[in-house]
Amino acid sequence: xxxxxxxxxxKEHEWVSMDGDVGTVGITFxxxxxxxxxxxxxxxxxGAAVTAGExxxxxxxxxxxxxxxxxxSGEVVEANETLKDAPEKLNDDPHGEAWLVxxxxxxxxxxxxxxxxxxxxxxxxx
Amino acid sequence: xxxxxxxxxxxxxxxxxxxxxxxKRGYQLPELDVxxxxxxxxxxxxxxxxxxxxxxxxxEVETIRHFSRLSTWNYGIDLGMFPLGSCTMKYNxxxxxxxxxxxxxxWAHPYQPESLSQGVMEIVAVLEGALCEIxxxxxxxxxxxxxAHGEFTGIMMVRSYFEAQGNARKVVLVPDSAHGTxxxxxxxxxxxxxxxxxxxxxxxxxxxxxxxxxxxxxxxMITNPNTVGVFEENIAQICAVMHSKGGQVxxxxxxxxxxxxxxxxxxxxxxxxxxxxxxxxxxxxxGGGPGAGAVGVRSHLEPFLPAPxxxxxxxxxxxxxxxRPQSIGPVKAFYGNFGVIVRALAYILAHGGVGLKNATVDAxxxxxxxxxxxxxxxxxxxxxxxxxxxxxxxxxxxxxxVKTGDIAKRLIDYGFHPxxxxxxxxxxxxxxxxxxxxxxxxxxxxxxxxxxxISQEIDENPELVLKAPHLxxxxxVDEVLAARKPVVRWKKx
Numbered sequence: 051x052x053x054x055x056x057x058x059x060x061k062e063h064e065w066v067s068m069d070g071d072v073g074t075v076g077i078t079f080x081x082x083x084x085x086x087x088x089x090x091x092x093x094x095x096x097g098a099a100v101t102a103g104e105x106x107x108x109x110x111x112x113x114x115x116x117x118x119x120x121x122x123s124g125e126v127v128e129a130n131e132t133l134k135d136a137p138e139k140l141n142d143d144p145h146g147e148a149w150l151v152x153x154x155x156x157x158x159x160x161x162x163x164x165x166x167x168x169x170x171x172x173x174x175x176x
Numbered sequence: 177x178x179x180x181x182x183x184x185x186x187x188x189x190x191x192x193x194x195x196x197x198x199x200k201r202g203y204q205l206p207e208l209d210v211x212x213x214x215x216x217x218x219x220x221x222x223x224x225x226x227x228x229x230x231x232x233x234x235x236e237v238e239t240i241r242h243f244s245r246l247s248t249w250n251y252g253i254d255l256g257m258f259p260l261g262s263c264t265m266k267y268n269x270x271x272x273x274x275x276x277x278x279x280x281x282x283w284a285h286p287y288q289p290e291s292l293s294q295g296v297m298e299i300v301a302v303l304e305g306a307l308c309e310i311x312x313x314x315x316x317x318x319x320x321x322x323x324a325h326g327e328f329t330g331i332m333m334v335r336s337y338f339e340a341q342g343n344a345r346k347v348v349l350v351p352d353s354a355h356g357t358x359x360x361x362x363x364x365x366x367x368x369x370x371x372x373x374x375x376x377x378x379x380x381x382x383x384x385x386x387x388x389x390x391x392x393x394x395x396x397m398i399t400n401p402n403t404v405g406v407f408e409e410n411i412a413q414i415c416a417v418m419h420s421k422g423g424q425v426x427x428x429x430x431x432x433x434x435x436x437x438x439x440x441x442x443x444x445x446x447x448x449x450x451x452x453x454x455x456x457x458x459x460x461x462x463g464g465g466p467g468a469g470a471v472g473v474r475s476h477l478e479p480f481l482p483a484p485x486x487x488x489x490x491x492x493x494x495x496x497x498x499x500r501p502q503s504i505g506p507v508k509a510f511y512g513n514f515g516v517i518v519r520a521l522a523y524i525l526a527h528g529g530v531g532l533k534n535a536t537v538d539a540x541x542x543x544x545x546x547x548x549x550x551x552x553x554x555x556x557x558x559x560x561x562x563x564x565x566x567x568x569x570x571x572x573x574x575x576x577x578v579k580t581g582d583i584a585k586r587l588i589d590y591g592f593h594p595x596x597x598x599x600x601x602x603x604x605x606x607x608x609x610x611x612x613x614x615x616x617x618x619x620x621x622x623x624x625x626x627x628x629x630i631s632q633e634i635d636e637n638p639e640l641v642l643k644a645p646h647l648x649x650x651x652x653v654d655e656v657l658a659a660r661k662p663v664v665r666w667k668k669x
Contacts, residue, residue, distance in 0.1 A: 089659035112655045113581075113598050137660065 261610020326469025415445025
């Protein structure tokens with residue numbers, strides 16, 4: 051599977067892609083494959099404050115409900131509303147179209163702590 | 177080879193809505209002999225629903241047949257082994273039901289005066305005493321209506337205990353093998369959750385626990401045996417470590433079935449615990465209740481128990497004591513689910529002490545027998561000895577593309593209800609099997625043969641398992657479509 055080089059990854063299997071001071075956040079291909087068919091996504095509303103390592107929302111698959119942990123701290127500026135009616139996109143295109151939220155980071159340096167693509171792939175044993 | 181089931185013919189069933197034809201009735205009412213009242217006028221138009229139309233109109237016999245036929249489609253503990261075990265429904269001995277149907281018990285009313293309720297109050301008191309002895313605790317309340325309700329009651333008492341000392345503390349420790357209700361309970365009681373990782377044996381790592389404790393920790397919520405069916409062999413040390421920091425130990429006694437008559441939580445240092453009466457003491461549980469989450473405490477927590485408490489007055493009569501200034505207050509209207517309390521006591525008295533211990537030993541024997549027979553075919557999740565349930569991982573089968581959910585579906589073709597699928601979550605692709613103490617050997621052998629046969633099918637013809645079930649009334653349902661686009665009510669075509 052292709053894990054984009056310019057993304058940063060967490061041990062909880064989220065990714066973040068930076069554009070200025072706004073990070074786009076999603077779950078990894080590995081995460082969706084472990085979860086199985088995703089049937090529901092719960093996301094924060096724009097304006098919500100989020101903290102790195104704390105729950106941002108949840109994804110529900112046929113098997114279980116799993117927390118999504120925010121890779122970064124900041125303020126949610128946009129949530130991907132299209133996932134409400136089409137949660138299956140998270141299975142089809144987790145690194146692209148099925149991003150979850152965009153977060154304005156309180157401090158851009160925090161992404162230094164996250165893994166790059168090769169480290170993440172080593173972490174999941176791929 | 178499938179030995180237990182044969183394909184057979186039974187009638188298909190429409191929805192009642194689809195059987196409906198206008199004007200049919202299942203009842204007859206006498207002619208109205210009072211003036212008719214306009215409902216909308218009397219109650220206000222907003223209280224009269226008219227948006228739900230097309231209620232089914234069917235005759236009495238059609239209704240009876242409809243539900244009788246549906247009932248024959250059920251699989252239940254009275255028909256065969258139910259490997260979900262006590263989590264869902266273990267066998268309910270009929271003596272429980274006979275006792276619960278005694279007129280004076282079945283018809284007791286919560287508003288009866290105390291003078292006419294002495295018998296039912298005695299039953300509550302005797303059961304509380306029996307559970308104190310079984311748990312090794314100093315006092316028990318039967319007020320909570322379910323296990324999770326018992327957990328909440330217990331942690332609220334822990335909070336009150338610390339508040340009485342001037343500091344409620346902030347954190348509750350929860351191992352990653354815990355029941356999901358444990359962290360939910362702590363959060364509901366206003367605590368932050370701190371997770372503790374299990375070690376390679378599936379047990380709480382004492383070092384990790386020690387590293388997680390500080391003065392802000394109110395309690396540890398530990399399930400023993402835990403959700404992987406393993407006894408926390410360091411439990412006494414775990415309790416001592418918690419107590420050395422002034423913390424409390426809450427035990428989720430959901431798995432008391434594996435301890436009764438052998439080990440007592442009070443003896444190994446637990447301060448407060450609950451036990452789901454359906455799991456260990458065979459009260460009915462199908463359909464979600466009514467339940468009972470008995471909570472036991474050591475004496476230092478006794479003042480905080482929910483009010484009222486039973487008290488015997490000077491004349492030897494029972495009364496309810498509401499004068500409990502430190503109590504967390506009532507947690508349920510009246511006192512627990514009395515019908516469940518009667519059944520649990522009937523079970524305990526019918527077994528006696530020796531009988532209860534034998535039930536525990538049989539539950540452990542059955543689970544370990546299954547483990548031993550299936551170990552050559554399925555990967556056991558943790559090498560530590562199993563208690564009343566054994567947990568396998570689907571790793572060998574998943575390598576061939578067949579997962580625990582597929583194996584469970586194929587088991588239906590063999591005439592068994594599936595085992596617990598994909599739980600506990602710390603085991604990847606879990607198959608959790610709890611036979612309980614009542615399962616006879618020939619039924620367990622049939623069940624093991626079925627799982628062995630399925631493992632061979634996975635080697636020879638995985639498609640057969642992936643597309644199962646084949647003999648059930650409906651083929652494999654599309655769970656994903658059902659979850660993504662649920663149809664929750666009938667609409668007229």
